[in-house]
Amino acid sequence: MASNSTVSNASTTTGGRLLVDALTANGVDRVFCVPGESYLDVLDALHAHADIDVVVAKHEGAAANMAEADGKLTGRPGICFVTRGPGATHASIGVHIAQQDSTPLILFVGQVPTRELGREAFQEIDYPSMFGGIAKWVVSVDDATRIPELVARAFACATSGRPGPVVVALPEDVLSAACPSAPAAVAPTAASGPDPDAAPRLREMLVQARRPLVLLGGSNWSERAASDFSAFVQAWNLPVACAFRRQDIFDNRLPQYAGHLSLGMNPELAALVRDADLILAVGTRLGEIATGGYTLLTPPRPAQKLIHLHADAAELGRVYQPDLAIQSAAAPAAALLRGLEAPASRAWDDWTRRAGELHARYQVVPAPHAEARGIDLGQVIAHLDRTLPDDAIIANGAGNYAVWLHRFYRYRQPRTEIAPTCGAMGYGLPAAIAAKLRHPDRTVVCVSGDGCFLMYPQELATALQFDSPVVVIVVNNGMYGTIRMHQEKRFPGRVSATDLRNPDFVALALSFGAHAERVESADAFPAAFERARAAGRPALLELRTDPRQITPQSWLAGHG
Known part of the structure; x- marks a missing residue:
């Protein structure tokens, strides 16, 4: 300062x-x-x-x-x-x-x-x-x-x-x-901390559970806070599900990771939430998406016992009335949890193992559909997962293309998933530019749909002007995919306002001075991605994907 x-x-x-x-x-x-x-x-x-x-x-x-x-x-x-x-x-x-x-x-x-x-x-x-x-x-x-x-x-x-x-x-x-002239006032920094008297009750409720589940979310998780929380989870061997677009708080490679409380979440994860006898909600508001439209936990008093830790007292009891409410910011909450003495034996070890196995099965990239043309996005995300460093930052906006990213990429460190929980299109490229400016030595990738990218394509000029060499992956299926998915469900075969007539994305990016390539097959992606990373300037890769492949395992029969 x-x-x-x-x-x-x-x-x-x-x-x-x-x-x-x-x-x-x-x-x-x-x-x-x-x-x-x-x-x-x-x-x-x-x-x-x-x-x-x-x-x-x-x-x-x-x-x-x-x-x-x-x-x-x-x-x-x-x-x-x-x-x-x-x-x-x-x-x-x-x-x-x-x-x-x-x-x-x-x-x-x-x-x-x-x-x-x-x-x-x-x-x-x-x-x-x-x-x-x-x-x-x-x-x-x-x-x-x-x-x-x-x-x-x-x-x-x-x-x-x-x-x-x-x-x-x-x-x-x-x-x-x-x-x-006047001295500039400096804002005080004061983080809310938990009442230490709540720790014995919290521990007692956890020990008495048979099917506990941790729901993790919220903002401003530092590396130290995430480390403390991870140590607590591993000592207690508790299953953890991350709230929508908060996956980076907890290392997704750990056996306790049970998945992502997302739009179109894994049905087996949804069943785990319903079957849990205790929910430990840390940081998350328990919003609409994380609770499956307020159905996995029913307000105001869910069937599951609820311990809720949140930084703002106004959020505690706002929708759900917890059995134990603890006001605390992320860092002191994680420190409190880490300090809880783990029990000598646990009744929920099989439950935790099952939760991890269900997620591991769900995370396997399915084989491409026999009729699919273009790039299989699952293979692209799997390559990013295998090759990107742990501290790589991935930014995205809104659209069905993000389902592949959130399902098949394993986040390892806090503040590496930069995505809007409110589902705003166009967010990815501006966010990636900001991330690269903040962390110039780290790999920053923007994953965007064609409609999402077209919200702010002109920001490639900003990336060039301010030396922010991000890699932009544009998933081009020629439509507003999320809206088309819902349209086909409600009005099959009646396409209205969801087709896109796209520009030549490669020519557009080249006009700004960026490196740009069109990638036609998953086999060609690894080499193209490495060229983009090595370009030393902003780079764009256009991926042509099948518009009928609207989610990893669905086939949009009404299109084409």
Whole structure:
């Protein structure tokens, strides 16, 4: 964290400079933005702060996604600046992702001058009304002298309890206003810890169980927290199922790993959740997807006994009434669990072994369908699983292509799965760029569907401009696959609005200056992937896949 010595020494300054001083004091080293005239004073102040890297995206939605991904990777608020009106509406997707993914994010938005507020001036938006339902806090700065105070509060709010997004509106005249220099306030860091008196009860409930199951999720899991949790699980030999797109918290290669509580989850895993006599939920909110639409655990009092550990007291009892509720952030919760003395004998060893065996069977890549044409995606993901280093980061957006990734790739370390739990399309490429900028020495791969990639293909220009050599895998089946799947189930043979007329993805990527290849067979993928990794610049591989292969074991009979 930078010291307050970076704050301007002049007796007077401007609101824009006070704001950037406050960012520096709170440890900000990178901001993502699309420039706008409504916050020119901030851009000017950033010019004097070489210690803050300014990454300019080509679309505000992509900039917000990059900032959200950076928040996932660091546990500190990702920072995004956009202009008023259209900039704010475009960037709202990042705020929604941060809310549902519990990611610390601060979105700074330009605003009309204070004298024009309430008149529906050019590009004016009532930000508290617009963002109030998806942000933890929305504030408009109406006095430049309060900028240090409000920025510190924004950092504290974004990181406290259940992390999430904060929106700060910046009227133009407040940013340009002359004001006295002031020390930049630094947000306090305080993580909620568990009540130690809860440990004996927690241990007693675990020991008495016969079919316990751990449901793991939530945000901001450090390597230490994940290590502590893993040590607890292995000492107690408990089966672990990870919540939707939170697989990287627990090493998927361990025998205790029971699978992924995902869309279209393994039916045998769903049966395990129903049959469990005790659920230990750690970090997860127990949301719709992880609970199979609130059917695997029935609110408000599930049939299974429930121990729920979560960072935010407001989430404990919000949907499910637990038998034991413990408020705790991930790190102290994991330390508490690791400190529990494991029993000398366990009644659930056969149950844990069965859970691991069911998942291992489900994870076997099926043989390609006899009529399939194009690349079998299962073989592609299996190759990534075999060859990528443990610390490789994989980013993805939303679409049925992700089913293969989440099912057949084994995540090994925390903060290596960068994916939106809210199911936002277009997230993968911006998130991958942010990840590569944060970890330039690690392999970063974006896996994207054709429709998903086309949300923000222009961000290849950002990757080139800011030296972010990511590898992008575009799974091209010529349609919005998830929507087509549901369409065929409800209205078989009546295709409407789900076909895609795609560009030449290779030519598109080459036009940006990226390395690009089209891969026609699974056998050709390994060599093409290595060429992409070695290219030294952003690279795109287009994979042509059969549109009838909509999930790993299904065949879309109504298409073709």
